[in-house]
């Protein structure tokens with residue numbers, strides 16, 4: 001029986017979503033492979049989410065020291081490399097984030113293990129581990145196998161897996177001191193600079209008017225925004241709308257965007273890909289407008305309008321003006 005390690009990512013005393021996403025996927029893999037699941041937490045004293053990790057894993061290895069409160073790649077990779085040698089896990093999962101992009105290649109060199117980066121899925125086929133990665137700017141999915149190795153390193157794309165409800169594990173927490181042979185740190189933590197946050201928090205909205213690629217052009221956003229204002233809603237969108245820079249990222253709904261729970265979700269020109277629909281499972285009533293009567297969004301919609309969205313928008317604007 002092997003072990004899967006998930007490196008728990010945290011920032012400013014909070015567990016990051018990517019950690020919970022990885023733990024959910026790792027839990028499924030553990031069941032398929034008859035492995036055990038260990039969350040590896042490297043952090044400062046008394047972090048408030050140890051119990052949450054214990055609820056999602058069979059074990060938490062907590063390397064606890066004030067000097068580790070903030071991410072320091074030199075020290076973190078020294079600790080992980082020691083754990084690789086002492087515990088010999090079969091798989092180590094990390095986020096494809098600033099942490100994982102720093103740690104995974106270095107650990108691959110230190111351990112000699114193969115690394116697969118930016119994976120959107122992980123599978124077991126005939127007992128062999130495979131990963132799915134996107135190539136050609138996301139147009140093609142490639143299935144990748146590893147050369148035989150004692151262990152494998154995988155970085156996981158944020159949003160590739162859902163954030164599950166609280167776990168049902170009662171993992172034991174094993175506290176370890178900081179190893180004595182760690183390299184000297186070459187960095188000094190100065191301060192956190194928060195990235196720009198949106199003016200709108202769509203997770204708190206009761207009524208969302210959501211637009212997809214079906215609006216055709218970025219300049220059409222203004223018309224949808226007008227409608228949202230008239231109807232007392234806020235505007236949200238699918239991922240291509242963000243990729244095309246028609247709206248900022250904080251409007252995006254879905255696995256790599258926000259999970260929303262409005263009373264009404266009004267979807268305009270959104271096809272209903274699973275990565276989008278995963279973000280609206282908690283919505284009260286879903287009304288979808290799409291000119292394609294076979295659009296998958298209609299499978300989850302309470303009301304389906306098969307029509308050109310601009311006709312509907314014009315009619316509603318007249319009605320609410």
Ligand SMILES: Cc1cc2nc3c(=O)[nH]c(=O)nc-3n(C[C@H](O)[C@H](O)[C@H](O)COP(=O)(O)OP(=O)(O)OC[C@H]3O[C@@H](n4cnc5c(N)ncnc54)[C@H](O)[C@@H]3O)c2cc1C
Pocket residue numbers: 120138157159160211212213214215237238239240241252253254255256257258268269270271272273274275276289290291292295307308309310
């Ligand atoms: C790892 C990963 C994470 C992802 N995360 C997300 C995510 O968080 N959120 C997300 O949304 N997507 C996400 N995606 C992308 C997702 O797979 C889909 O590509 C995306 O949701 C499609 O967006 P869309 O529905 O706006 O566009 P399309 O799929 O192009 O659909 C456009 C729709 O508009 C309709 N339409 C066109 N013109 C009109 C008109 N005039 N009137 C009415 N209907 C019209 C069409 O019939 C079509 O159904 C992710 C993908 C990956 C691989």
